[in-house]
Amino acid sequence: MSEKTALPEYADTLAAFHRAFRRELCRAVRAVPLTSGAAVLDVPCGDGFYSALLARRLRPFGKVTAADRSDSYLSAARTAVAAVGDSAAVEFVKADAYHLPFDDAAFDVTWCAQSFISLEDPVRALMEMRRVTRPGGSVAVLEDDDLHRVVLNWPVELEMELRRAAVAASAAKYGSRAALSPARRMRQFLSDAGLTPRGKKTIAADRLAPFGPAVRRFLRLHLRDTRAYLTDFLKPAALAALDRAIDPDHPESLLKRPDATVTCLTTLFIAGR
Numbered sequence: 001m002s003e004k005t006a007l008p009e010y011a012d013t014l015a016a017f018h019r020a021f022r023r024e025l026c027r028a029v030r031a032v033p034l035t036s037g038a039a040v041l042d043v044p045c046g047d048g049f050y051s052a053l054l055a056r057r058l059r060p061f062g063k064v065t066a067a068d069r070s071d072s073y074l075s076a077a078r079t080a081v082a083a084v085g086d087s088a089a090v091e092f093v094k095a096d097a098y099h100l101p102f103d104d105a106a107f108d109v110t111w112c113a114q115s116f117i118s119l120e121d122p123v124r125a126l127m128e129m130r131r132v133t134r135p136g137g138s139v140a141v142l143e144d145d146d147l148h149r150v151v152l153n154w155p156v157e158l159e160m161e162l163r164r165a166a167v168a169a170s171a172a173k174y175g176s177r178a179a180l181s182p183a184r185r186m187r188q189f190l191s192d193a194g195l196t197p198r199g200k201k202t203i204a205a206d207r208l209a210p211f212g213p214a215v216r217r218f219l220r221l222h223l224r225d226t227r228a229y230l231t232d233f234l235k236p237a238a239l240a241a242l243d244r245a246i247d248p249d250h251p252e253s254l255l256k257r258p259d260a261t262v263t264c265l266t267t268l269f270i271a272g273r
């Protein structure tokens with residue numbers, strides 16, 4: 001994949017997640033301690049979903065700096081922010097999260113959402129976020145734990161097989177069983193970076209069948225990604241059960257069952273500088 005020409009493979013699923021759970025994600029942004037004139041860094045900003053929400057919260061005097069190393073994502077972020085009419089309040093900067101091109105203490109708040117799988121050295125990245133945040137300011141991290149991020153009411157046996165396979169896949173692909181679970185290690189990461197963990201708030205988004213189009217799209221992409229990631233680590237019976245859950249025409253499918261439910265869990269950590 002070229003940084004200049006393509007968004008990462010997860011981009012569609014992440015965008016679908018934003019759309020399906022926008023209400024709850026707005027609530028997470030509202031829980032960040034912010035005053036209207038604040039200077040906020042959103043890093044990495046990805047498609048600008050949170051940059052736009054932060055800019056709206058800071059109206060009319062605040063300023064968001066949206067930073068990412070990907071030109072494609074910066075371009076998508078510009079489009080997202082322009083679409084809600086907040087371009088004047090957001091500056092876009094191409095930047096490496098480990099070497100931010102900003103002065104010490106330049107921001108009141110630094111916001112970082114769902115990026116600690118991409119940022120392989122979380123403590124080094126958090127130390128850099130700490131550097132650019134003013135003393136007395138905050139670093140706000142929105143993260144999740146892949147083992148219980150998307151909670152579905154499918155058969156218990158399938159759930160247990162998927163969890164076992166997820167741990168094995170993480171160890172094989174990333175060299176660590178906890179690689180996809182940044183939220184469960186976040187408090188330690190924050191402390192190790194010299195920040196003071198102040199609060200943790202888990203945001204639960206519940207949806208019941210019949211799901212609307214945004215939730216259906218997110219589930220389809222999420223289940224497709226889950227299958228691709230776990231195929232080599234699942235026993236044949238579990239893979240067959242997963243395929244039945246994914247197939248929208250199968251009566252056991254979560255996309256068809258009238259009693260299907262989904263809960264998405266994501267956690268906001270606030271740390272003081």
Ligand SMILES: C[S@@+](CC[C@H](N)C(=O)[O-])C[C@H]1O[C@@H](n2cnc3c(N)ncnc32)[C@H](O)[C@@H]1O
Nearest residue numbers: 044045046068069070073096097113114115118
């Ligand atoms: C999973 S996305 C999350 C984006 C956004 N915060 C969101 O929640 O939608 C991870 C982002 O990290 C960016 N990224 C990865 N490594 C980076 C680095 N070293 N410096 C800056 N951005 C980086 C990618 O380009 C991508 O936009």
